[in-house]
């Protein structure tokens with residue numbers, strides 16, 4: 001039997017928790033198949049893991065987490081799955097928002113707003129805006145997110161501003177580029193977690209993950225509970241980070 005996640009919490013150094021964690025929530029479909037249920041059943045089970053993640057973020061006062069909920073490539077899935085996922089996202093936000101607000105959590109979406117129904121995005125914003133002044137953990141739901149798209153949009157937006165305000169934007173620098181990413185204002189990723197055994201980034205935060213520690217687990221996302229999350233945090237704290245230099249930082 002698994003240990004209690006609280007036994008792992010006491011092994012964590014609260015001073016060295018990652019400032020920004022990215023989670024690639026993978027394996028919902030396989031989990032559903034294993035349980036002989038439709039794929040959407042797996043996504044619903046995944047939504048329960050999201051709730052656990054948020055609860056642990058509150059318990060540990062984590063700063064920011066970005067959840068890869070819907071990629072720019074996910075539109076290519078069967079229409080019934082796309083529709084089901086869109087419905088589930090809104091449903092879950094509605095259902096959880098009051099509790100999340102009570103816990104002082106701030107939730108917002110990041111991703112491209114191009115080619116997404118503006119009414120749908122408005123519904124999401126209207127729901128999430130209740131939490132936008134909260135000061136606890138920040139949960140970024142990456143929706144219609146693709147890192148390559150993000151980088152292209154950042155350069156295009158920067159270019160537009162550089163044309164109209166060349167004094168403020170004389171040259172493309174690291175800082176002025178980052179200002180135009182969806183993650184503007186956020187620290188880079190310290191840790192990326194991917195569930196289900198796949199070991200790739202799949203167009204997730206390619207810029208922001210430059211020096212992130214990568215943690216891959218065989219656990220399918222619906223089984224990714226607080227224990228598994230704490231385990232990943234403990235593993236993170238055991239890693240030696242060098243950021244390209246020789247000495248530990």
Ligand code: FPP
Nearest residue numbers: 025026027028029030046047050069092141
């Ligand atoms: C990947 O599993 C998962 C997704 C594409 C969707 C993730 C969405 C949720 C967990 C819903 C709730 C989320 C929030 C933030 C409210 P997969 O379908 O690729 O699994 P497979 O590789 O086993 O087929």
